[in-house]
Amino acid sequence: MPVTAGDLSKAMSKRLASYKLTDAVIKRLADRLLVDGLEIMRFDPCIYGICVDYWTRELPKTDLNIKSGITKWEVFPYGILEWDLFHVRVAYEVNELEGKVTPRGF
């Protein structure tokens, strides 16, 4: 039976809780996720490892780059709906969490 995005989302907490994900991976992941100025909205497994959706009222810092383990990032400005609010999605490379899920866009 094909694995769905829902199945993987439900298993996220168990994957993170398991010490099969080493402390080093967890710390690296947390260091990446807790980015100054970005408020975590949700995170999900994705084709790259983990994709995190953030809110921010500041333009994202341009030093979000591959050295931070970032594969891709997207910014969605809400524009006239809310001038100073941005939805930022960052795809982090985490080999231990890679899933066979079609990447989702905005």
Added chain:
Amino acid sequence: MGSRAELAPALTDSPRSGFLPDRIIHLHPTRLCNLACVHCYSASGPDQRGALDPAAVNRALEVLRDEGYEAVSLSGGEPLVYRDVGLVVRSAKALGFRVTMITNGLLVNARTAPMLAELDGMAISFDGLAETHDVIRARRGAFDRACAALRRLAGDELPVAAAISVTPSAIPELPDLAYHLAELGAQALQIRPVARAGRAKTMAPSAFGSTADRARLFLVAGALGQELAPDVRVHCDLAPTQGLWRERDAYAALLARCDAGAAPLPLAELVNPLVITEDGRLKPIAYDFDARFDIATVDGLSGERLRRYKDGPLARFRELVGGAVVSLADQQELVDWFDYCTRLSEA
């Protein structure tokens, strides 16, 4: 670097008092308990006999209601072994407080059900799945009885949550525990790492976790919050320091410089949460906050007594909290804010 000048000294009409949404009193009427948990922050147990006089509690709650507090959370010890718990609940409700209780669940039964139905909410304490929970509670069967209590309260359509204290070794159990508690009817899960307080100080250092353990707990709680929404709310006591720094205006009332002659603020705007211990001491923040910061006693509590506190000793508490808030500016960590402040009080 963050500085006190960045703490927005102008007084605002912030609806918050500190990082809590409610202005709350944590009332510990006794340290008597039918368990002796290895991690108990108040070192409660069957050999603790002291208890607060309910009349004195009621008089103090009257004063504190006038000082702006809105909610009373009963714990202990085990509040259901406190002989006068029903009287205190009814008195607090009559004063207009929202009243909740944290219990180990062992005494949730037909006898206590009528009183429990008067509460605005309850939380049952858990430490992990059955084997882990029973070891920490030092009682075989404690987990099954706590689950039965949660199921009963949910079945009676009472708002019930689970308060989960987690050691690093119990983190892998957290998802299964959370889903199980959700199935039993828990409407919310409050997850926190075990604090190094009370009897917990005798636990091995590995019980308190490393930076990576706190990160793991935070991420697991976040994932569970997504997975269990919208039926179950998940709250983790750990928060990113940068997130707390962005919310520092929540402490504007405490940290603002007020004009001389201005009317003093209600205590609830300055000290939140407020703790009342089983021997009648009023303390800020937590049960084990250092005694140098004690506010007053239940006996003889009055508005005048609290005014003298605000005019004098409050300054020491203000200094501690101000320093703690400023220290957030340069940190990229996860902290249990109230435990963080409590450890600073011991310095």
